[in-house]
Amino acid sequence: MKAIIVDDEKHVREAIKLLVPWDEFHIEEILEAQDGQEAIETILEERPQIIFTDMMMPLVGGMELLEWLQTNYPSGKTIVISGFDDFQLVRHTVQHGGVDYILKPIDAEQLHAAVTKAVDCWNREETERQGQTQRNIEMNQIRPVYWDKLLSNLINEPTGYEAAASALAKEFGIGPHIQECQLAIVNMHTLSGKLKEKFRTDQDLLFFSITNICNEFLREPRQGVAYRYWNSDNEIILLLFGPALPGYKLVASIQEGIEATLRSRMDIGISSILPFPAGLPEAYGQARTALRRRNLLTAGKEVHIYQEKPPANPLLLSFSDYAEPIRLAVRSGSPEQIHRSVLLWFEAVNKLESITQEQLELWWNEYRLQRSRWLLEWFGDQANELNAMTEPSSFMIPFEESGTLSIPLWQQQMDADLTGLSQLMLKHQHQDNNVIFEIAKYIQNHYHQDITLQEIANHFYLSREYISRKFKQEFKVNLSDYLSSIRAEKAKLLLLNPHLRIAQVAEMVGYDDEKYFSKVFKKIVGFSPNEYRKVNQP
Incomplete structure (x- = not known):
């Protein structure tokens, strides 16, 4: 198994690596990423089973990563490790399939329990997936969706043609004699609103209907195949070959056939002629580019032919x-x-x-x-x-x-x-004008001093009871714990300086007693000051 740790703070990633007994869970490779975008790229390439992620990161944060995982990689099991005790973040984690939500500083026992849950869940689902995959293979052999998926995969992996060549030749006439092809994309988003509404509750039927119309034009003589592209939720692919090339007129006829049957025209992008099957990825990219360069202000739907150079726009806006x-x-x-x-x-x-x-x-x-x-x-x-x-x-x-x-x-x-x-x-x-937030700012600015609740009450002319109650209501933590957490964070930074003694660090963040400082620091961070310094040595 593989795991990935996603956090913009290196010391957090190192802490997780130290706290998890990887061998116990048969996790052999630990990957790392500093933000959600890097994580997405790594997950697509490495396919880790277990994902640890922070919530607040630059570029792509944990919330966006959870949404992406639920849509694009639901099999991965995600554990959120965050410094924010926020109900909305916890709810977002649950809504998007997170296994657990652990607060920083990390509790080793909570982390172990979360990893156990995630690994058990993945193993259970993997067993189910393997059984379902076998059943799907048997079923898809006799269903059109099998061919849709096989043809869709050729766009990403054209080398897969060799293994399926004989079956494709028998079913669609795509044999070894096919050396060139064109690819067109029928964009479902460009259908009329009325037609979309008509098929709103049955999108599969809409795809089936349009694909059948296209194949009526391509079947006799065999000059191509139309299929639903399974790597997109709004595209039908027309793979053109043989006597169909060049296929602009044929695609225009298909467009007219769709309009005559469904009373709606659609934008279609078409590539140049490229080698088959090696040129399929480029052909798909060209057809998509042709669609992306169409004028969205024009009501008439057209067949858009790929041009290497984009059309010039006389008035450029920024x-x-x-x-x-x-x-x-x-x-x-x-x-x-x-x-x-x-x-x-x-x-x-x-x-x-x-x-x-x-x-x-x-x-x-x-x-x-x-x-x-x-x-x-x-x-x-x-x-x-x-x-x-x-x-x-x-x-x-x-x-x-x-x-x-x-x-x-x-x-x-x-x-x-x-x-x-x-x-x-x-x-x-x-x-910012609220007195409780002023008190929080006061603590942030004076954490290194001997701050007491009574001193704060005197400074702001408020009662100790009022401050305690309102502070807990606003920040969901009592004032003393809030002060301790700030001091711990400042201490972590100071501990990175090897020339400062522990006693000096304690004094600089407001503690007169080195032993008491060490006790509080370990309670919050999970490591003693000396242990933390060793773990985070450059």
Whole structure:
């Protein structure tokens, strides 16, 4: 078995590696990643069975990673190890298949129990998967989905053709004599809204219907095959070969056939002629690019032929050029100001004669970058956490009934997101003015002094009982534990300096007694100061 530890703090990754008895669980390889994006890349390549992840990390955080795992890698068993005792984070973990949620500092017994649960769960499901896989193989031999999946896999692994060559030649005429091919993508997202609604409760029937229409044109004489592409939720592939090449006219006829049968046209992207089967990945990429470069403002659905050079756009727009007025409007807290600033951007967008999916993705990335910078400016250390909790996971193109880009709906979405961001900022400002948060800041700034509850009460002219009650309500931890945790975090940084004695570190974080400091530190961190220093030596 394999495991991966995902955390942006090296000492946490090292602590997990030390605390887990890997041999006991037959885990032979331990992988590491510093953030969710690196984790996704490693998981796709290495396929680890057990995943440990922090929640708050740069780029892609733990919440996004959990969502990705549930969709793209549900067999992996995830244990969340976080410093945030937050109900929303725990609920998010449970909703997206997490096995356990462990708080930092890590308790060795809790960690052992969580790994035991995760490994047992994976082994049980793996046994079920193996049995189901065998049953599926037997069933898929007599079902069309078997061929759909086999053909879909050829796009990612064209070398798999050799093993299936005889079966493909018998079923579809794709024998060794086929040396060249073209690939077209029928984009299901470009169907009319009425047709989507008609098949809303039975998407499989819609795919089946369109695939059958396509194959009616391709079957006699055999010049291609249409199949559902199982690596995407919205694409049907047309694999063209033999007398069909070049296949533009044939694909145009298929498009007309779909319209005649279903009363809806669809955008179709088609590649250039490439070698078969080695050129299948490139052909798929070309067909997708042709679709992504189509003009989303044009109502008429077309067959889009791949061109090596993208069409020139005479008026290029950068969202960054319009970002400053939007930033100021969000800071103002006024929905009217936000609407007016966003309107300036969309007035420029409305002047464009062409907008492609590529351009939309570029603007979306610019918007995300500006949004992240604003959060960093306004919220400081909390920016990554808030960005992970508030940023939309992806940009969904808003379409009109006709299948064109809906700029008004896009504007509404941006207005709503920025208004929510503004409200979050105002709430944060209100919290900064709240006396309990002032007390927390006071503790953060004076942790190295001999702070007592009575001293804080005298400083803020409040009763000790009021401070204790309100502090626990706001932070879900009592004041003394909050102070101890801050001192422990500061001590961890100081312990990385080998020239400082333990007694000096204790004094620098507010402890007169070295032994008492060591006792508190071990309780919070799980290691004594000396042990922690040894583990984290460079």
